[in-house]
Structure formats: structure tokens, C-alpha cells
Amino acid sequence: MKLLNEILRGILIGIANIIPGVSGGTMAVSMGIYDDIIYSITHLFSEMKKSIRTLFPYILGAGIGIVCLSFVIEYLFLHFPIQTNLCFIGLILGGLPIITKRIKIKRPDFSHSLIFILFFALIIGMQLLGGQGTKDVTIQISLLEIIKLFLIGAVASATMVIPGVSGSMMLMIIGYYNPIISHINLFIKALVALNFNQLIQSAMILAPFGLGVVIGIFLIAKIIEILLKNYESHTYCAILGLVVASPIAILMGINLTHLNLPILLTSAITFIIGLIIARFAGQE
Secondary structure (H helix, E strand, O other): OHHHHHHHHHHHHHHHHOOOOOOHHHHHHHOOOHHHHHHHHHOOOOOHHHHHHHHHHHHHHHHHHHHOOHHHHHHHHHHOHHHHHHHHHHHHHOOHHHHHHHOOOOOOOHHHHHHHHHHHHHHHHHHHHHHOOOOOOOOOOOHHHHHHHHHHHHHHHHHHHOOOOOHHHHHHHOOOHHHHHHHHHHHHHHHHHOOHHHHHHHHHHHHHHHHHHHHHHHHHHHHHHHHHHHOHHHHHHHHHHHHHHHHHHHHHOOOOOOOOHHHHHHHHHHHHHHHHHHHHHOOO
């Protein structure tokens, strides 16, 4: 049961990471597993057996979420965007009590409040930038493009690890979201069809991006571990600001022109479902 619960959490993190505006880091915090994941990443080599045992079900679940459920989520966002977004908002808000328990201060001072406001504003600002729309880039294989893909992977993965910050939104802002998703889909289709020419072409684009993602995760995880160790209350105030802003940022990205009573009722149901899943997934 514990293993299935951990895989479920991984699936939610994986799905969140491929949806612009939704943060995988937020999902991890909301489910009470963020600290464990950060610790396991930063101590992968010094405590390899323990770290692998902790990370494996989450990585497996994230893989299932990204590869197997991405088409389902894409369909839901296409046909039921408001209901699907409200479900994710429920998932995020359902985990807020876990975060507030980590802020071990009776009364926040000016510095705690300032950090909360700054990081809250960061997410709203990112959503406003993303909402302006950016033209998709055309990826052409060259040494400069490979270096650029590596750096973009590192930046995107760093934002994926930080709660409240959407790595997918960051990719969308700089115009790389759709091209990367397109090449992931092309790679999967080529693998199934054994189209080796397409496999090699997509791999040459995805490999430097993937390497950047891995290195970025290790770097940002180490920084976050240091912050949590030395400035725990301030770090969680920053995380709280990021997480509280996330539902607002998601709502800002929803088109409400076709809102009616049936959509409102079904959205309320999916929101409650999200809260229930968050409560279940957040249990130890």
C-alpha cells in the first residue's frame, strides 16, 4: 500500500511538470515529500541505497505520469479545461496545512512577510509574462543549439524543483515548450515504429536537454537543502508564497468566457476531488 501511495504521488508530480502553470515542486510540498526528495537527491552518492529506495517509486510514478497519462491530461485540458484546472487547484490547496506546519514561528516578522510577498509576486509576474505568448522556436541541430538546449534544460529543471514555479511555463515563455513536447512525442512514436532516423534526430535534441535537466536538479536541490538547513522558516515562507500564488496564477490562465452552471458544478466536484486526493497523498 505504501509503495502504491508513493507511485501515485510520483504520477501527480510527473503530470504537474508537463502542464504549464502547474508546479511539480508544489505537488511534492503539498504531499509532504519535498524534503525527503531533496535530501535523497543531494545524498544520492553518499547514501546511495537509501536514496534510491526513496526516489525510485517517485521516479517510476513520474515516468508513468509523463509518458502514459500525458495524452489523457492533454485531452482533459482540451475538452474540460476549467474542471481540470480546478482539480489541480484542489490538489495544491489541500496540501497547504502541511506547509504551514513547517513554518515554526509564532508570529512572522517583517523579513518573513517580505519574503512571502516577493515570492508570491514572482509567480504572478511569471504568469503575466507567459500570458503574453511567445513564438515557438525552430530547433535546428548545431553545436550552438546543443549548448543552448543543455542550458535551457538546466534552467527548466531548476524551476521544476522550486515549489510554485512551473518549469513548463518557463519553457513556454522562452518558446521551447511545444518544440520539446513535440520531439518527446516524435521520439516515442519513432521508438514504437522502429524509425531509427527519427529516433536519432529526436535523441540529438532531447539528450542535451535531458542532461541539463539532471544537472540542474542536482544543483538546485543542493541549494535548497542548504537554505532549509540554515534558514528553514524563511525558506518555507518563500515556498508558502510560491504555493499560495499558484492557484491564482492557474486561474489567471483559464478562459472563463464559456462558464455556465453545469461547468461551475462539475468544477466544484473536481476541486473537491483534488482536495481529497491531496489529503490521501499527503498521508505518511
